[in-house]
Amino acid sequence: MRFLLWLILFIALFVGAGLWLTQHDAYISLTWGDYIIQTKRSVFLTLCAVLFVLFWTCASSIHWFVGLPGRIKRYFKRKRELDSWKHLALGLSSLAGGNIPNATKHAKYAKRSANSDTQPHVALLQMQIAAKTNQFKELKNLSNAALINPQTEAHTLKLLFDAAEYERDTMKALTLLETAYTKYPDQAWVLLPLLTFYHQQKNWVKAKIVLHSLKKQKLISSALCDRYHAIYAIEEARFLIRQGNYKAALHLAKHAYKLAKDFIPTIETLALTMSKCGDNKDALHLIRKHWVKTPHPVLGELYRRIALLPSHLSLSMLAESLWKANPNHPESAAVYAQLMVENKQYAKAKEKLVEAIRISQKRKLFEGLAKVESQLGSSADTINALLRQALQAPGEPSWICHDCSHVMPEWNASCEHCHHFDTLAWDRVKIASLVGNPRIYEDFKAINLDQ
Known part of the structure; x- marks a missing residue:
């Protein structure tokens, strides 16, 4: 290209000079030793032009022949690169179609013609084949070649993470996810497993950061995000309660309640924290407020425990106030009866329990009535009949994991069995225990249940 430009420039100059000489042509004399050459300017200029063209042609030809080996080398290098890309495409197509042998063959051909640009992609293809055939040791050996290229690094980290999960190497998997998160904080395959790991480790601080990234990428709904934040706050508040830091726990409990007001654990945690801070009146009021819509046994038990604490309010008044909040629900009768028993008003407790049993024959009601009858001095036959009815009644609901059906005594952020x-x-156990709950019979040890 440069040669053509120079040639065009020279021709233009030559034509311009020729036009000038048509008007100013004259003879010139050239001295070469003893020789004197006399010629016209036009002839001399034409001779110089011919000699220049010949010199330029020879120089360009020499330059082309000198660079020929390099051009041949670049041609074959490019051809090998194209062959490598072709076999890579065929290998990926075969892998997507489930033809592992054909994909392996193309990966082998691609590796033969691979260069520095295609080698990471070839290594990634071989890693994908190794992952499909569960050859995770080979997969790890190939990872170094694929990690050096930014285009293949993300896929390589994902394959290494899958391999670590397959081998149940939790720490290795977590390390890979954290490495990937620093480079690819918007990838779903990084964020979702990383959040799961932090949940299992109860690392709520890091879980909040990952949850924020998930919400930013619109990979999680706002409602679920608020629920998770509420659970984090509940767990942190419970930890502070165990440490005795009730004021900080109250702040977190209020934050959790603000995010999920109808979530039973948030109500329970806030009421418990209020009670720990000495505000029993507000704690009881909070439970009664939610008792209208959700008369939950967990809230009822907490209400009973707080009501039994020293207070200027009588147990009778506290029991009546909870009963009035939802008088037609059996849980109201159960809590009312428990408080009346504590207050030694057995007749009132029996009255409410009998009314509740007519509506709902729950195991808890028969247990409570049996306890009241024992305090009233009823016969062993009467108490035994109530206990048999309790055994025949449906089992009481419990905190059950929907993934593994494990039953837990109290709510927790994670299942202690499957994590x-x-x-x-809060659900009913699918297979009820044949002997019922052993604590039912703690107050009736002297009674012969076989009668």
């Missing part, structure tokens, strides 16, 4: 996050729900 899955937010899987506990």
Whole structure:
């Protein structure tokens, strides 16, 4: 290209000079030793032009022949690169179609013609084949070649993470996810497993950061995000309660309640924290407020425990106030009866329990009535009949993991058996125990249940 430009420039100059000489042509004399050459300017200029063209042509030809080996080398290098890309494409197509042998063959051909640009992609293809065939040791050996290229690094980290999960190497998997998160904080395959790991480790601080990234990428709904934040706050508040830092726990409990007001654990945690801070009146009021819509046994038990604390309010008045909040629900009768028993007003307790049993024959009601009858001095036959009815009644609901059906005594952020996050729900046990709950009979040890 440069040669053509120079040639065009020279021709233009030559034509311009020729036009000038048509008007100013004259003879010139050239001295070469003893020789004197006399010629016209036009002839001399034409001779110089011919000699220049010949010199330029020879120089360009020499330059082309000198660079020929390099051009041949670049041609074959480019051809090998194209062959490598072709076999890579065929290998990926075969892998997507499930043809592992054909994909392996193309990966082998691609590796033969690979260069520095295609080698990471070839290594990634071989890693994908190794992952499909569960050859995770080979997968790890190939990872170094694929990690050096930014285009293949993300896929390589994902394959290494899958391999670590397959081998149940939790720490290795977590390290890979944290490495990937620093470079690819918007990838779903990084964020979702990383959040799961932090949930299992109860690392709520880091879980909040990852949850924020998930919400930013619109990979999680706002409602679920608020629920998770509420659960984090509940767990942190419970930890502070165990440490005796009730004021900080109250702040977190209020934050959790603000995010999920109808979530039973948030109500329970806030009421418990209020009670720990000495504000029993507000704690009881909070439970009564939610008792209208959700007369939950957990809230009822907490209400009973707080009501038994020293207070200027009588147990009778506290029991009546909870009963009036939802008088037609059996849980109201159960809590009322428990408080009346504590207050030694057995007749009132029996009255409410009998009314509740007519509506709902729950195991808890028969247990409470049996306890009241024992305090009233009823016969062993009467008490035994009530206990048999309690055994025949449906089992009481519990906190059950929906993933593994594990039953837990109290709500927790994660199941203690499968460690899955937010899987506990208040539900009835599918297979009821044949002997019932042993604590039913703690107050009736002297009674012969076989009669």
